[in-house]
Amino acid sequence: MQNINKYLNMLLVQQKTEILEIALNFKLFKLIEESINTVSMLSSKIKLDEHKTKILLDSLVFIELLEINEDKYFNTTISKQSFIYGTSSYCGDIFLHRKQLITYGKDMIKSILEDDIQLENNKTEKLWANASKLFLKQEQKNLISPIALNIIKNLKGFSSFDKMLDLGCASGIIGLEITKNHPTLKTTLFDYKEVTNIVKEHIKEYKLEKRVSILSGDIEKNDIGKNYDLIWCSNIFYFLKDKKDVIKKIYDALNPNGILVSCHVEIDTKNSLDENSFFYFLSLNLQGKDILKPMELSNIFEDIGFKSINSYTSFDTPMTPSQIHICRK
Ligand SMILES: C[S@@+](CC[C@H](N)C(=O)[O-])C[C@H]1O[C@@H](n2cnc3c(N)ncnc32)[C@H](O)[C@@H]1O
Structure with missing residues (x-):
């Protein structure tokens, strides 16, 4: 029997996109670039408890947007280039906007089962x-x-x-x-x-x-x-x-x-x-x-x-x- 992991794994993408959205909204990569880069420093800055802050940071390590060295987190090349809020090469809004489009698209997809939904x-x-x-x-x-x-x-x-x-x-x-x-x-x-x-x-x-x-x-x-x-x-x-x-x-x-x-x-x-x-x-x-x-x-x-x-x-x-x-x- 073939396994269905390809389809089960599709469900995980949503977790990753939510994590990146949260990080961008906290302007987390900018804080890390300013050397606010330990769990405790970040936790007090973004007003999130240390346990959750660590989960957020470790998730970002998994998706290769952060690296960890001893107890400090650092931006990777790509997060430095594209996700530090306020820099001229910042692309965070592109991600946030496209995420919104895809979310909006979910309603459109429901139209397969319902009447036509049209944009005015x-x-x-x-x-x-x-x-x-x-x-x-x-x-x-x-x-x-x-x-x-x-x-x-x-x-x-x-x-x-x-x-x-x-x-x-x-x-x-x-x-x-x-x-x-x-x-x-x-x-x-x-x-x-x-x-x-x-x-x-x-x-x-x-x-x-x-x-x-x-x-x-x-x-x-x-x-x-x-x-x-x-x-x-x-x-x-x-x-x-x-x-x-x-x-x-x-x-x-x-x-x-x-x-x-x-x-x-x-x-x-x-x-x-x-x-x-x-x-x-x-x-x-x-x-x-x-x-x-x-x-x-x-x-x-x-x-x-x-x-x-x-x-x-x-x-x-x-x-x-x-x-x-x-x-x-
Ligand atoms: C997806 S954006 C592309 C923008 C740009 N060319 C790019 O590649 O980034 C589509 C653009 O085409 C414009 N557009 C679409 N249909 C148009 C029409 N009938 N008359 C004038 N502008 C139109 C929209 O207002 C929008 O700015």
Whole structure:
């Protein structure tokens, strides 16, 4: 008889995520970095009894976020890099937000058994605007921009690009980081109005008011500008009713030889390597938003008329691998 440990072990993941959430909310890694790093010191600082504090710390050792040496706890390289509250590379809110999404997703999953639950559209814009202030800003700055920069700096002709568009920019940080890394590039950041109100603040933070402007609206209904040498477009196609229409709009907005870089999660339901992606997108999928199938985008890019399409998988994108398509007009 085969054992069922694979399925029983799935239940343990929840304990680990709860522990990390508690540690982040206590700003525990910051305290440890400040040498408040014994059970008794931490217990009095976070006002938790010593027995429970020790359990919390030992749990974090098991998930490799802390190390113990004699009676002192120390941050590991990864917790130093990503979980010390207040540092510029802090990614704690990304974890907390995604945990919240997954928890919210549990209700969606129940819709398999119940009537349809749908997100209202006007709420969606507000949700993206709020996410753009904090977690998406952190995620774009620390996790996606380095990948985007690496792709874009290596594009032939990058130094002579004049105009770029970041379509569905959310916090706008990806477009801002690309602009910051080019001496003269002029950039348009496009998203819903409620979202671009937040983007304005980020343009000021980067002091790029002279080179970066905003266009607001609905990608499917409104003008996205023209004469772009480069269009960056990541993680937006899942939300569109007619992808082909929008991709044609992108094509028309590019200069001859202009480049579209598309970065999205594509899921092959028959490929076990896509298991995490499938489950991450499960609640969105249940809300009626299509997951992208392999080849779906590249077929559209080809149909629309892109001359060359260079595609590969990036395993560095947060949580799930993404398919990168570099398409030249
Ligand atoms: C998942 S976020 C991706 C943000 C960013 N491109 C990234 O990769 O981090 C999706 C963004 O697309 C925007 N978006 C989705 N559908 C849109 C539409 N129809 N019109 C304008 N913006 C849209 C959302 O407001 C949100 O900011």
